[in-house]
Amino acid sequence: MFDAGRKFPSFDKNAISHELDQLSDFSTRLKRDNEKLRTQVTGLERQLQMDRATREDIAEQVKVLGNENIYLKEDLAFFQNLATSNEKDAENISIYHFKLKQGKSPGEYRYSLILLLGRQHTNDFQGKLAFTINLWQNDKKAVMPMPLPNEDSSGVFSVSFKFYHRVERTFKVPSDTVVEGLQVQVFENGTTEAKLTQAVDLSL
Structure with a gap:
């Protein structure tokens, strides 16, 4: 009975130590996972910014080309009218x-x-x-x-x-x-x- 009483506290300490080790390992894994997620989120944000910048560049190019097209049409009409005008x-x-x-x-x-x-x-x-x-x-x-x-x-x-x-x-x-x-x-x-x-x- 006395031996059993002595072993019980020892058993609790070992169990608690084991639980702490598991929690520590779990915390370490969570930190690694969080770091991976942060890296992925940062990469996605950069990709999104690049995609947005690309879309804005394309939109600006379309606008410029549209304006150039208007100018060319105006020039064409101008010279066509000029050719038939006195x-x-x-x-x-x-x-x-x-x-x-x-x-x-x-x-x-x-x-x-x-x-x-x-x-x-x-x-x-x-x-x-x-x-x-x-x-x-x-x-x-x-x-x-x-x-x-x-x-x-x-x-x-x-x-x-x-x-x-x-x-x-x-x-x-x-x-x-x-x-x-x-x-x-x-x-x-x-x-x-x-x-x-x-x-x-x-x-x-």
């Missing part, structure tokens, strides 16, 4: 497809236009374009010359072409400025009076 025989310079749109970043705007010279104008056109911006700034309406990259702050730059000339550029204004429209004046070298003035509103 304006090609005029001497004066003309402006076509004058557009102003918001750019990708805040305060950025993009404009484009086509200058067309009449067929009777035998010499190359040598002149300048002057742009002014119609805008709101500090709750006040204002008109200011458009600064251009690598040009002076007057917003004037030179052009030279034989038949037609495409102009596509971007410009930036302060973030607190709201652009409403753009005006262009065409000057021929040697003259101070604009041969042509045209304005366009911002396309929404």
Whole structure:
């Protein structure tokens, strides 16, 4: 009876030690499994980000191609109309497809236009374009010359072409400025009076 009493506590200690060992092993396995799961989740998150970025890139490419397709169709219609129009025989310079749109970043705007010279104008056109911006700034309406990259702050730059000339550029204004429209004046070298003035509103 005494021996049995002595063995009972010893048996409990061994059992508890065994249980603790099992719990320790189980905890170690759980840690390993959790680490594997974390690695898998991290990999899936990265893959998801890559897939999302890929989808965004594809969507952006589709948008760019769609815009290019629109421009090509407009150009095709422009030249088809030009081929059957009497304006090609005029001497004066003309402006076509004058557009102003918001750019990708805040305060950025993009404009484009086509200058067309009449067929009777035998010499190359040598002149300048002057742009002014119609805008709101500090709750006040204002008109200011458009600064251009690598040009002076007057917003004037030179052009030279034989038949037609495409102009596509971007410009930036302060973030607190709201652009409403753009005006262009065409000057021929040697003259101070604009041969042509045209304005366009911002396309929404």
